[in-house]
Amino acid sequence: MNGELIWVLCLLLGAIYLFVSNRVRMDVTALLVLILFVLSGTLTLPEALAGFSDPSVILIAALFVVGEGLVRTGIAYQVGDALVKVAGNSETRLLVLLMVAVAGLGAVMSSTGVVAIFIPVVLSVANRMGIPAGRLMMPLGFAGLISGMMTLVATPPNMVVNSELVRHGIPGFGFFNFSPMGLLILLLGIAYMLLVRGSLARDVQAGRNKGSRRSTLRDLIRDYRLTGRARRLAIRPGSPLIGHTLDALQLRARYGANVIGVERWRKFRRVMVSVSGISEFQARDVLLIDMADPEVDIRTFCREAMLEPMILRGEYFSDQAREVGLAEVSLIPESSLLGKSLRETAFRSQYGLSVVGIxxxxxxxxxxxxxxxxxxxxxxxxxxxxxxxxxxxxxxRDFLLLGLPAEVDEMAPARSQAAYALLSLGIMVLLMVTDPVPNVVAALIACLLMGQFRCIDLESAYQSIHWPTLILIVGMLPFALALQKTGGVDLIVGGLMALVGEMGPRVMLASLFALTALTGLFISNTATAVLMAPIAIGAAQQMGVSPYPFAMTIAIAASAAFMTPVSSPVNTLVLGPGEYGFIDFVRIGVPFTLLVMAVSVLTIPWLFPF
Structure with missing residues (x-):
């Protein structure tokens, strides 16, 4: 073991420690590692920065945009509503349809986003059917993870493994090469959840809901006691508010006045303007204000700020509902907001939204x-x-979106373009299946089509991309190259060969699956795939067999993050609404992971012969 390899392994252990301890953001850790590789001379600058030009990184970014197009056109929410209608009052039918729908949508968009969309749907239907939400939340989460096994573009680990094959001069996987395994594991997951669903919820009594409908703005106004708190106030000439920012004025601290939005004259008509801490008020602006403190004298506030009350029709800005919306979120156990006040968290500055009720x-x-x-x-x-x-x-990372009111369907900014979004998605899938162009080009074509058809605008497209995920991949990709250059991959492969090499390729597959699944308990599945893919391909070459079953095993194992609530963001999302404990995921997830491993070791060599 040479000095350079020791240095690379130390960096790897340090990165894993930071990933586990969460003291430094994962994307920041990845960039620190990248910088240290260059400064130490382990990698040249072009080698360290090669991840920025990797086709997988561009493909993942493009898929975020495609997924956002499906959300903005209302397609994702329509699927959820259709699910509730078809399921009726049958819990079994609901569970099966839920897992199939989530796995299907997750095959072409972010599994985390799909699960987040379905959580309020599941909560609503669980209340209507009078069953504990815990009986459905874990099946929802497991389906989200299984969706990553459905297609080549379903999850970043699949694309990372495919990219590693191409880098070794081996033709990559096709778009649907993952589907047989994904469908098999989905069927296995459905059967498993039907068997264990009775133990998914403990002593949780779910009452009957008043109906099967989703919450409306009126429901939220009632539940949070917002009636009578809304004000519509125009800024008069000479007002001390003019020319000052919202942060500088401290209206909420001084008067209990929470500014929700601003109506501003533009081109002979009023438009709604979002507000943030740096928003600067102008003469003739009309402020939409939530007066949460009943002790505040509104007349004194208007007199001191030189504001003129305006007519407000409807209840709590309901006449502005096309621009001003409401949403309910719940804090999760790992939230950085816990123990802090709204003032300390600078909530509006972080998220651009105002907290109007708790x-x-x-x-x-x-x-x-x-x-x-x-x-x-x-x-x-x-x-x-x-x-x-x-x-x-x-x-x-901080909270879970519990639900969007029913009015969101009408407010979908591109609802009328839903057919074009489906057309763009269909063209992308067709191009990926027939393979006339690289997958990344097919995804970029879909992005351009969605933009051309106004399914998504440029600002929303950029905001939809989860940049930390991309930076994590870019920063971790050099690890594979560094391990290869310093002999680390050969060392690990040699160790595996010494331990199980003589026992045959199936035992090697089982060992690689177990090592990948265990590594995924501590670091993200994307980083796990980056580290394990070259090891798997190296093991296949050492044994003189096809690399495809080994690469497929790594991809499936990286998505099999069923064992703990922190193994994947998907698990963390369903933890609170399902009222689970850590041990619930261990109890249900470990046996299922072992089952998936056994099925994978038996089936993958049949689909991809050695």
Missing amino acids: RRNGEALVGRLVDEPLQLGDRLLLAGNWSLIRQLHSHH
Whole structure:
């Protein structure tokens, strides 16, 4: 073992430690590793930065945009509503259809986004059927993970493994090469969940809902006691607010006035403008304000700020519902917001939305909420621009989007373009299947078509891309090259060959699956695939057999993150709504992972002969 290899292994252990401890963001850790590789001379600058030009990175970014197009056109929500209608009152039918729908959608868009969309649907139908949500939440999460096994583009690990094959001069997988294994494991997962669903929920009594309908804006206004709090106030000439930013004015701290939005004159008509801490007020602006503190004298506020009350029709900005929306979120155990007040978190600055209500233990809190420390289990009602509300799915590290009101279907900014979104998606899949162009080109064509058909605009496209995931891949890809250059891959492959090499390729597959699944407990499945793919291909070459079953095994094992609630963001999403404990995932996930491993070792060599 040479000095360079020791240095690379130390960097690897350090990166794993930072991933596990979560003291530094994963994408920042990946960039630190990349920099250290260059500074130490382990890799040249072009080698270290090669990930930025990797086709897999561009493909993943393009797929984020395609997925956002499906959300903006309302297709994803329509699938959820159709699921509820077809399932009726049958829990078995609902579970089967739920897992099939999630796996199908997750095959072409982010599994985390799909699960986040379906959580409020499942909560609603569970209440209507009078069953604990825990009986459906884990099947929802497992289907999200299985969706990564359905197609080549379903999850980043698949594309990472495919890219590694190409880098070794081996033709990559086809679009549907993953589908037989994915469908088999989906059927296995459905049967497994039907068998164990009775033990998924403990002593949780679910009451009957008042109906099967989704929550509406009126429901949220009632539940959070918002009636009578809305004000529509015009800024008069000479007002001390003119020319100052929202942060500088401190209106919420001084008067309990929470600015939700601003109506501003543009080209002879009023338009709704989103507000943030740096928003600067202008003369003739009309402020939409939530007055949460009943003790504040609105007349004193208007007099001091030189504001003129305007007519407000409807209940709590309902006449502005095309621009101003509401959404309910719940804090998760790992949230960085816990124990902090809204003022300390600078919530509006982070997310561009205002917290207008907090429910704790089923009761809405009243008064000034800005200094109220947030607790686990709190539900927050957010108000603001619909486009920002739709982006809440991407903030799953701090809270879970519990539901969007039924009005969101009417507010989908590109709802009328749904047919074009499906057409763009169909063209992408067709190009990927027939293979006249590289997959990344097919995805980029779909992005351009969605833009041309106005399914998505440029701003939403850029915002839909989960940049930390891309940076993580870019920063971790040099590890594979560094391990190869320093002899690390040969060392690991040699160790595996010494341990199980003489026992045959199937035992090697089982060993690689177990090693990948265990590594995935500590670092992301994408980083796991980056590290394990070259080892698997090296083992296949050492044994003189086809690399395809080994590469497929790594891809399946990387997605088999069923064992703990922190193995995948998908598991973390369903943890709270399902009222699970850590041990529930161990109890249900470990046997299923072993089952998937056994099926994979038996089936993959049949689909991809040695």
